[in-house]
Amino acid sequence: MNRLGIPLAILLLGFFYACQETQVQALPKIGNMEINGKDTLFHTIPEFSFVDQDSNVVTNETLSEYIYITDFFFTSCPSICPVVMKNMITIHEAFKDHEKVLLVSHTIDPKRDTPTHLKRYAANLGVDQTKWKFLTGDKDALLDMADEYFVVAIEDPEAPGGFDHSGKIILTDTNGHIRAFCEGTDADEVKQFIPKVNQLLKEYE
């Protein structure tokens, strides 16, 4: 009885794991949802219009074909930005050859971070600028947009560099729904974030 019991248990465990692997759960749509009659409305990035490092206008329309990875920063930021930027480069390296993925970094200091300034910054980072947009625009619109991505970004003269903000990195799908995020200052979290981007890409295959 015992002799049969153990192989049987292993076999059952095998089936159990086999089942689990085929049932990878879809990434959630993050944020408050609204039930409107029969429809469930998920949190969606509202309309925006910013300008990238080449002075091209970027709107929701521009990004609608892409899943994109977002953060908020400013070029003179002395605190968490360099580490977040380093981790964004890791993500950029992983997806720069993927036609459906874009990186979108918003400045929260548009006074200093003009398109020309952002262009030079991007050039110094040595990244593929067709795959990574650096956006600037109206300051209040940028700070409000941070809110929509659940990123804290407020002007604070007491904070290093004049802004207090969190280093979250956000994954948004083609419908403007937020599907995943990670702490951009934490290299381990970023490592676990990359497979989530791949998982979202599978929804478009």
Place this chain on the structure above:
Amino acid sequence: MNKAFIVIIALCFLYACHNTTFVQGKRYYTDLCASCHMEDGTGLVALIPSLQNSEYLKNEQAKLPCIIRKGIPDTSFVAMPAYKDLTAYEIANIINYINSSFGNNIGPQTINQIEARLTACD
């Protein structure tokens, strides 16, 4: 016989200690420098200089105490901030940690050297 054994053990401890010098410097580095130059000293591409196997560090030892105290304000993006409240001892700890880390093998600066260099730039 026993004495020789004790001396060898003592030497081993001494050597072990030698490998973990500049603990204090490492602590300052983590608190003050790592957010830009990174924990591993790699910096950020062309924006923030790498401290790994650095020729600049090797050639410009005399400038380092003043760079830490005065900063480099006129860089185009992230400026090197001035750490004007650090003492000569604290600056020595940081420099000697960096000099012996990240693939650098530069050798320490003495506190006298650092004090003289700081006086020269004040």
